[in-house]
Amino acid sequence: MTKKTVSILGCGWLGIPLAEKLFATGYTVKGSTTSAEKLPMLRQKGIDAYQLNLSPEPVGDLAALLQADTVIIDIPPKTGKLGDRFHPEQIQYLTNALRQSSVAHVIYVSSTSVYPELSRVMVEADVKTPGQSAAPGLVQAEQNIQQLTPNCLTTVLRCAGLMGYDRIPGKYVAGRTVDSGAVPVNYLHQDDAEGLISAVISLKLAGTYNAVAPEHPTREAIYRKSCADFGYQLPAIVIPDQPAPYKIISGEKLMQATNYQFRYPDPLQFLYRL
Numbered sequence: 643m644t645k646k647t648v649s650i651l652g653c654g655w656l657g658i659p660l661a662e663k664l665f666a667t668g669y670t671v672k673g674s675t676t677s678a679e680k681l682p683m684l685r686q687k688g689i690d691a692y693q694l695n696l697s698p699e700p701v702g703d704l705a706a707l708l709q710a711d712t713v714i715i716d717i718p719p720k721t722g723k724l725g726d727r728f729h730p731e732q733i734q735y736l737t738n739a740l741r742q743s744s745v746a747h748v749i750y751v752s753s754t755s756v757y758p759e760l761s762r763v764m765v766e767a768d769v770k771t772p773g774q775s776a777a778p779g780l781v782q783a784e785q786n787i788q789q790l791t792p793n794c795l796t797t798v799l800r801c802a803g804l805m806g807y808d809r810i811p812g813k814y815v816a817g818r819t820v821d822s823g824a825v826p827v828n829y830l831h832q833d834d835a836e837g838l839i840s841a842v843i844s845l846k847l848a849g850t851y852n853a854v855a856p857e858h859p860t861r862e863a864i865y866r867k868s869c870a871d872f873g874y875q876l877p878a879i880v881i882p883d884q885p886a887p888y889k890i891i892s893g894e895k896l897m898q899a900t901n902y903q904f905r906y907p908d909p910l911q912f913l914y915r916l
Contacts, residue, residue, distance in 0.1 A: 658684070660836045665688045704736075710745055751839075756769050816875045
């Protein structure tokens with residue numbers, strides 16, 4: 643039996659360890675980076691690596707990357723207003739190329755930032771259009787990917803805040819003033835992001851899903867533990883005049899579809915390393 647090929651467009655903080663995991667479990671793995679300097683490092687890890695820039699049209703050997711069974715698009719949008727237009731254009735160019743390819747399954751790594759803060763539990767059906775979203779450009783990009791249906795399977799994976807290892811919450815708030823300490827967090831450990839994506843590939847799962855750790859402690863609890871564990875200065879936590887709006891992202895749909903067992907279900911117990 644020939645080995646299945648997975649291409650990861652965007653070998654960054656999540657893409658590289660995901661590529662290593664897939665390679666270790668028997669997949670042929672291709673990957674892209676915007677940096678020529680990273681190519682030797684990726685190749686040493688067993689990744690068939692190519693330089694690719696989306697500016698927004700693809701510049702690089704996209705054709706080789708699309709010679710794959712599954713393509714994972716893990717390209718975060720640029721911040722700022724330009725990102726609202728630029729990122730959907732990047733994804734539309736990719737969609738046009740994918741339509742001409744023989745790729746059977748496309749997984750788009752999106753974000754739970756698409757959900758507005760309505761101070762309640764949010765599920766996938768709560769945001770279906772850009773007008774319903776706090777990040778309309780991201781939903782437009784999702785819709786661009788979904789245009790590929792029914793010619794190939796498409797999966798939109800709305801990932802919560804990716805944490806773990808060197809992404810340590812206390813590092814980002816040390817010495818600052820925080821007025822959202824009572825807000826629950828929506829986090830996902832890097833290891834579980836890899837595990838969930840692997841499950842989506844093996845199950846050939848199509849649709850839109852939230853990927854988030856099932857526990858949602860408060861930011862204050864996270865910051866206190868993180869700062870204590872790593873010696874960061876605790877932020878000044880103040881109580882706002884009005885309660886800060888929040889959202890609790892439900893990951894039930896994906897958990898039921900995959901029966902995935904989280905390595906780190908509670909963000910207070912995430913594995914970090916300096």
